[in-house]
Amino acid sequence: MKRQDAKSGYGRWWFLATVAALYTVCAALAPELALRALAHAWQALRHMLPVLALVFVLMVVFDLVLNPRRLAQQLGRPGGARGWLLALAAGILSAGPIYAWYPLLAELRGKGMRVSTAAVFLYARAIKLPLLPLLFHYFGTAYSVVLSLYLAGFALLSGLVMERISRSTESAD
């Protein structure tokens, strides 16, 4: 995983460097256009700053309230409806990049965590509570609420489908 972390860390800076190179080319060919693009970016950033500040505060609060290791341990325990709902809640509340959770999930799968629970957890990560203000900012409240509800519903459905597929492939084997 170390190699991948390093790769993704450099990737971010490569991405920014590529965009900067694009701007340099653009500035050389059409300086006025590059300036207009920069002005647009600055305006977008000014609109985003208060939302980003709120996102930062929410991330600190979630980090203080939640203990990722304890959260993951809870996931390994119950089956049935309670396990699914717990996986849903844990997925929504979990933070950080997805690949950071793979080793922990693999450990729990080894200890008997169901395919469905892992699938529900991974899908539920699509709902990002600390980023909701940004979603509201861009798409409005009604859209954000409807989308989040569907994501939660489909997270549970993905658990059901993955369990069915897993059972049918196991019996075929």
Added chain:
Amino acid sequence: MHEDNSAAGDETHRILTSLKKTGRTFAQALPVIAGMLLLTSLAHTLFAPQQFARLFGRHDGLDALLGTALGSIAAGPPLASYLLGGELRAGGVSLLAVTALVVSWVTVGLVQLPAEALFLGRRFAITRNLVAFVFTLAVAWLTVQTLRGFGASLP
């Protein structure tokens, strides 16, 4: 009194640690946020909004597929997908395509697939990503239809 001071000190330390950790996460996301802002602004300036719409707007189903495909191969924090989605929407791209992009960005991960397969098994990783790909289309379609059904103004 001494215990009170110690507890308050622990709490302050915990908050400071959390602030540092979140600050680090934000700092790591900074090049992506800055890059996405600059890139979308450049695209916005270079191409007229109608051109974005033309790239997509041929057929609802194809739009959703294109949005899902783009989101599936994209890597980066979800924050970047909101930014890109917001700009695309402002550029006239359909809400269906933008929703598909935003949803697949966080549920389908072609870039992370090797790591997921390594830890959780190849069969699990491939099946889960395929299921998530199909579900993205359903979530995008249902979200747009629900908003229309309730007469909500589309973003």
